[in-house]
Amino acid sequence: MTGKTNKSIERKQEILRVAQKLFNIKGFQETSINDIMKTVGAAKGVFYYYFETKDQVLDTLVEQNINEIVDGMVQVVSNPDLNATQKLKYMLREEFRVSTSRNDFNNHLHNIKNVDMHQRIMVSMVEKIAPIFSQVVKQGVLEGTFKTEYPLEVCEIVIAGVHFISDLGIFHLSREQYIKRIKASEEIIEKALGVEEGSFNFLSEMLKETPDRIMDAKAIKEHYDEI
Amino acid sequence: MTGKTNKSIERKQEILRVAQKLFNIKGFQETSINDIMKTVGAAKGVFYYYFETKDQVLDTLVEQNINEIVDGMVQVVSNPDLNATQKLKYMLREEFRVSTSRNDFNNHLHNIKNVDMHQRIMVSMVEKIAPIFSQVVKQGVLEGTFKTEYPLEVCEIVIAGVHFISDLGIFHLSREQYIKRIKASEEIIEKALGVEEGSFNFLSEMLKETPDRIMDAKAIKEHYDEI
Amino acid sequence: MTGKTNKSIERKQEILRVAQKLFNIKGFQETSINDIMKTVGAAKGVFYYYFETKDQVLDTLVEQNINEIVDGMVQVVSNPDLNATQKLKYMLREEFRVSTSRNDFNNHLHNIKNVDMHQRIMVSMVEKIAPIFSQVVKQGVLEGTFKTEYPLEVCEIVIAGVHFISDLGIFHLSREQYIKRIKASEEIIEKALGVEEGSFNFLSEMLKETPDRIMDAKAIKEHYDEI
Amino acid sequence: MTGKTNKSIERKQEILRVAQKLFNIKGFQETSINDIMKTVGAAKGVFYYYFETKDQVLDTLVEQNINEIVDGMVQVVSNPDLNATQKLKYMLREEFRVSTSRNDFNNHLHNIKNVDMHQRIMVSMVEKIAPIFSQVVKQGVLEGTFKTEYPLEVCEIVIAGVHFISDLGIFHLSREQYIKRIKASEEIIEKALGVEEGSFNFLSEMLKETPDRIMDAKAIKEHYDEI
DNA sequence: CATGAATGAGTCTTCATTCAT
DNA sequence: GATGAATGAAGACTCATTCAT
Numbered sequence: 001m002t003g004k005t006n007k008s009i010e011r012k013q014e015i016l017r018v019a020q021k022l023f024n025i026k027g028f029q030e031t032s033i034n035d036i037m038k039t040v041g042a043a044k045g046v047f048y049y050y051f052e053t054k055d056q057v058l059d060t061l062v063e064q065n066i067n068e069i070v071d072g073m074v075q076v077v078s079n080p081d082l083n084a085t086q087k088l089k090y091m092l093r094e095e096f097r098v099s100t101s102r103n104d105f106n107n108h109l110h111n112i113k114n115v116d117m118h119q120r121i122m123v124s125m126v127e128k129i130a131p132i133f134s135q136v137v138k139q140g141v142l143e144g145t146f147k148t149e150y151p152l153e154v155c156e157i158v159i160a161g162v163h164f165i166s167d168l169g170i171f172h173l174s175r176e177q178y179i180k181r182i183k184a185s186e187e188i189i190e191k192a193l194g195v196e197e198g199s200f201n202f203l204s205e206m207l208k209e210t211p212d213r214i215m216d217a218k219a220i221k222e223h224y225d226e227i
Numbered sequence: 228m229t230g231k232t233n234k235s236i237e238r239k240q241e242i243l244r245v246a247q248k249l250f251n252i253k254g255f256q257e258t259s260i261n262d263i264m265k266t267v268g269a270a271k272g273v274f275y276y277y278f279e280t281k282d283q284v285l286d287t288l289v290e291q292n293i294n295e296i297v298d299g300m301v302q303v304v305s306n307p308d309l310n311a312t313q314k315l316k317y318m319l320r321e322e323f324r325v326s327t328s329r330n331d332f333n334n335h336l337h338n339i340k341n342v343d344m345h346q347r348i349m350v351s352m353v354e355k356i357a358p359i360f361s362q363v364v365k366q367g368v369l370e371g372t373f374k375t376e377y378p379l380e381v382c383e384i385v386i387a388g389v390h391f392i393s394d395l396g397i398f399h400l401s402r403e404q405y406i407k408r409i410k411a412s413e414e415i416i417e418k419a420l421g422v423e424e425g426s427f428n429f430l431s432e433m434l435k436e437t438p439d440r441i442m443d444a445k446a447i448k449e450h451y452d453e454i
Numbered sequence: 455m456t457g458k459t460n461k462s463i464e465r466k467q468e469i470l471r472v473a474q475k476l477f478n479i480k481g482f483q484e485t486s487i488n489d490i491m492k493t494v495g496a497a498k499g500v501f502y503y504y505f506e507t508k509d510q511v512l513d514t515l516v517e518q519n520i521n522e523i524v525d526g527m528v529q530v531v532s533n534p535d536l537n538a539t540q541k542l543k544y545m546l547r548e549e550f551r552v553s554t555s556r557n558d559f560n561n562h563l564h565n566i567k568n569v570d571m572h573q574r575i576m577v578s579m580v581e582k583i584a585p586i587f588s589q590v591v592k593q594g595v596l597e598g599t600f601k602t603e604y605p606l607e608v609c610e611i612v613i614a615g616v617h618f619i620s621d622l623g624i625f626h627l628s629r630e631q632y633i634k635r636i637k638a639s640e641e642i643i644e645k646a647l648g649v650e651e652g653s654f655n656f657l658s659e660m661l662k663e664t665p666d667r668i669m670d671a672k673a674i675k676e677h678y679d680e681i
Numbered sequence: 682m683t684g685k686t687n688k689s690i691e692r693k694q695e696i697l698r699v700a701q702k703l704f705n706i707k708g709f710q711e712t713s714i715n716d717i718m719k720t721v722g723a724a725k726g727v728f729y730y731y732f733e734t735k736d737q738v739l740d741t742l743v744e745q746n747i748n749e750i751v752d753g754m755v756q757v758v759s760n761p762d763l764n765a766t767q768k769l770k771y772m773l774r775e776e777f778r779v780s781t782s783r784n785d786f787n788n789h790l791h792n793i794k795n796v797d798m799h800q801r802i803m804v805s806m807v808e809k810i811a812p813i814f815s816q817v818v819k820q821g822v823l824e825g826t827f828k829t830e831y832p833l834e835v836c837e838i839v840i841a842g843v844h845f846i847s848d849l850g851i852f853h854l855s856r857e858q859y860i861k862r863i864k865a866s867e868e869i870i871e872k873a874l875g876v877e878e879g880s881f882n883f884l885s886e887m888l889k890e891t892p893d894r895i896m897d898a899k900a901i902k903e904h905y906d907e908i
Numbered sequence: 909c910a911t912g913a914a915t916g917a918g919t920c921t922t923c924a925t926t927c928a929t
Numbered sequence: 930g931a932t933g934a935a936t937g938a939a940g941a942c943t944c945a946t947t948c949a950t
C-alpha cells in the first residue's frame with residue numbers, strides 16, 4: 001500500500017493524455033468518457049477508479065498545463081542574481097515558447113470547440129501566472145527600470161488580453177494578422193512597463209523561427225478538418 | 228400582411244428575454260428548451276416556431292447585445308464635430324455604463340457558468356467593437372493626440388484584457404479588487420494611447436456612482452444562490 | 455354553392471403537384487405539411503381545408519397516377535377492331551412510356567426514399583392494371599394467339615416483377631444492366647404468353663430513343679444529390 | 682475475453698427477437714425503441730449499448746432472414762453430384778418452406794404496415810438470392826435442360842414477381858386466390874426455363890400440406906386484430 | 909484492480925393537427 | 930375561404946455514473 005503503483009500512475013497519465021487529445025480534437029462537451037476509454041483501450045469502469053467525474057479530468061488537465069508553466073517560472077523568479085528585466089525577458093520567452101508549442105498539432109489545447117477548457121486556462125493564467133509576473137514587475141519598479149502603479153492588475157490585463165487575442169483556436173488569423181498582434185503585444189508591454197520602445201521586440205523576433213504550420217490558423221484548421 | 232404580427236414579435240422577444248435570464252442564472256448548456264418554455268408559459272413547440280435551434284437563440288442574444296453597443300457608438304464616431312479624445316471618452320463612458328448594467332441582477336449576461344455566451348461576446352467585442360475604437364484612435368493619431376503603431380491590434384488587446392479581467396461573472400472580486408482593476412485599466416489605456424496620466428480617470432470616477440450590488444461579486448453571488 | 459370553385463380545384467391540384475414533387479425529392483415521411491405549404495405559398499391551415507390528413511394526399515396521388523394509366527388503356531381494350539396482340543403491344547408501349555417518363559427528373563415518382571408511395575403504386579398496379587392486361591390476354595387466348603392457364607395471375611406476377619426490377623429509384627443500374635433487365639422482361643412476356651421469340655422486342659427498341667438521363671440511375675442520383 | 686459474453690449475445694438476440702415481433706405487429710415506423718425495450722424489460726439505454734440506431738436493427742433483421750435462406754442454398758448449389766433441375770427443385774422447395782413459415786403468426790415478417798422491412802427484403806432477395814438461382818439456371822442451360830438468354834435477369838424478375846404477389850402481408854387473399862397465384866408461379870417458372878409443363882408442380886403440391894392458418898390472409902388478419 | 913452491462917433521466921427536435929381571428 | 934400561432938405528445942438518441950461479478 002504505497003498509495004499508488006507505478007503502473008497505476010501511468011494508467012492515470014495515459015487517460016489524461018488521451019483525454020487532452022480528444023478534448024482538443026472534439027471539444028470537452030463532445031468527448032464522452034466512452035470515447036476516452038475506448039481510445040485508451042480499457043473498460044469504462046477504469047475511468048472511475050482514477051477520477052470521480054469527467055469534470056475532474058478537465059481540472060487536472062488545466063492544472064497540469066498551468067503548473068508546467070509556473071514551475072519553469074518560479075525558478076527564474078527566485079534567482080537572486082537576475083534583475084527584473086532579465087527575468088521578465090526569460091519568462092516571456094518561455095511562455096511564448098509554451099504558447100506556440102500548444103498550437104502545435106499534437107498538443108493543440110485551444111481548439112475552437114473547446115470553450116470550457118479555454119476559459120479555465122484563461123482564468124488560471126490570470127490567477128496563477130499574473131501574480132508571478134507581477135512579482136517581477138514589482139522588483140523592476142524597485143530597481144527603477146519599470147514604472148506602474150498597479151503591477152498585479154496590469155499584468156492581469158495584459159496577460160488576458162494578449163492571450164485571448166493571439167489564440168489561434170479562437171481567431172482564424174493569417175500569418176500577417178498574427179504577427180501584427182504579437183507586435184502590438186510588444187508595444188503594450190513596453191508602454192505598460194514604461195520601458196524604451198523596442199526593448200521587448202524579441203518576441204516578434206522569435207516568430208521568425210516559428211514554422212508556418214504552428215502560426216497559420218488556416219493550416220491548423222485544415223489539419224483538423226482532415227481528421 | 229406585414230409578415231409578422233405585433234403579438235408574434237412580442238412572443239419572440241419574450242422568449243429571448245426569458246432565455247437570456249435563464250442562461251444567466253443556469254448557463255446555456257444547463258438551460259433546456261423545456262425550462263425556457265415552461266417559464267414563458269407556452270408549449271414547447273412554440274419555441275421551434277420562432278427559432279430553429281437552441282443555438283440560434285444564443286446567436287440572436289449575442290448579436291442583440293453587441294448591436295446595442297455598436298449602435299450607440301457609430302453615431303458618436305461619425306460626428307465630425309468631435310475630436311478623437313472627446314469621442315473616445317464618450318465611447319468608454321457608454322461602454323462602461325452598458326457593461327456595469329449588464330452585471331445587474333436582471334440582466335446579468337456574464338454568469339460564470341455561461342462560458343459559451345461569454346466567449347461569443349468576447350469574440351464579438353474584438354471583432355465588432357475593436358474596429359470602431361481603432362477608427363477613433365487612428366483619428367487621434369492623425370490629430371497628434373494619440374500615439375501607437377498598431378491602432379487596431381492595441382484596441383483588440385486592451386478591450387479583450389479589460390473585459391475579461393473586470394467580468395464579475397468570471398472573477399469573484401471584492402469592491403477593492405474591482406476598483407483596482409478599473410484603475411489599472413485606465414493606466415493601460417492612457418499608456419497605450421500615449422496620453423497624459425490621469426486623462427482617463429473618469430472611469431474610476433464613475434464607479435463612485437455605481438451601487439455596491441452591481442460591483443460586488445459577493446453580493447451578486449449571494450443573490451443568485453438565493454434563487 | 456356549385457360544390458367547388460374553379461379556383462378551389464386549382465388550389466387543390468397545386469397542392470398535389472407540389473406534394474408529389476417534394477415526395478419525390480425528399481420522400482413521403484420526410485416531407486412535412488409545412489414544407490408543402492411553404493412551397494405552395496399559402497398558410498398551413500389551407501392544407502386542412504382541402505385534405506383531411508397527410509395520408510390522404512398520398513392516396514390521392516397514387517390514385518391519380520394509376521388512373522392516368524388506366525384511362526389510356528381502357529380505350530384501347532374496349533376497341534373491338536383490335537386483336538389481342540395489337541392491344542397488348544399498344545398497352546405495353548404506353549406503359550413503358552409512362553414508366554420511363556416517371557423516371558424523369560420532374561416527375562420522378564420512385565425515389566428510393568419514397569418506400570411508402572412506391573409500395574402503394576406497386577399494389578395498385580397489381581390490383582388495377584393487371585386485370586386490364588388479363589382481359590386482353592384472355593382475348594388472345596380465345597383468338598388462339600396467346601396460351602396460359604392463369605391469365606390474371608400471370609399478368610400480376612409479370613407486372614410486379616418487371617416493375618420492381620426496372621425501378622431506377624430502387625436499383626442503381628448502369629445503362630447496360632437496365633437494358634438487360636428490359637430484354638429479360640421481353641423474354642418472359644413472350645414465354646408467358648407463348649408467342650414467338652422476338653415478338654415483343656419493340657420494348658428494347660424503344661430504349662434506343664430514350665435519353666441517358668432517364669435511364670441511367672447514376673445520372674439520376676447525381677441530379678438529386680445536387681439539390 | 683472473447684469480446685462478448687454469452688449473456689450479452691443472448692441479450693442482443695432477445696432485442697432482435699422482440700423487435701422483429703413488434704415490427705410485424707405494428708410496423709417499423711410505428712414501433713418505438715421505448716416499445717421494444719419495455720417489452721424486453723430493460724432500460725432504454727440498453728438498446729443503444731447493443732445497437733447504434735433503430736435502423737441498424739432493421740438491417741440486422743433483414744440480413745439474418747436472408748442469410749438463413751442463403752446458407753441453406755449454397756450447400757445445395759455447391760454439390761457437384763446434383764444436376765440443375767434437382768438443385769432448383771430443392772431450392773424452391775426450401776424457399777417455399779421458409780416463405781410460408783414466415784407467414785406464421787410467430788414469425789410474420791411481412792405485415793402490411795411494415796413497408797420498410799418488406800422493401801428491404803425484396804431488394805435483398807433480388808440482390809442476394811437471384812444470383813444463386815441464376816447460377817443453377819446457367820448450369821441447367823449448359824446441361825441442356827434449361828433455356829434462357831438472360832439467366833440472372835429472368836431470375837430477378839420471377840423472384841420479385843412471385844414474392845410480391847404471394848405476400849400475404851400485402852394482399853389479403855383467400856385460399857383459392859393464393860393457390861391460383863402459386864400455380865401461376867409454377868407456370869411462369871416452367872415457361873421461363875423452357876421446361877415441360879408440370880415439371881414444377883410440386884410447389885402447389887406442397888400447399889396441400891400447408892395448414893389454413895398460414896395460407897389464409899383472413900385468418901392471419903383476424904389473429905392480429907385480436908392482439 | 910478490472911470489467912462491461914445496465915441505468916434512466918434528460919436532451920433537442922419534429923409535426924400533424926386544431927382553432928380563434 | 931384564409932391565416933398562422935399554438936399545441937403537446939412522441940420520437941430517437943446521449944451519457945455520466947453505478948455496481949455485481
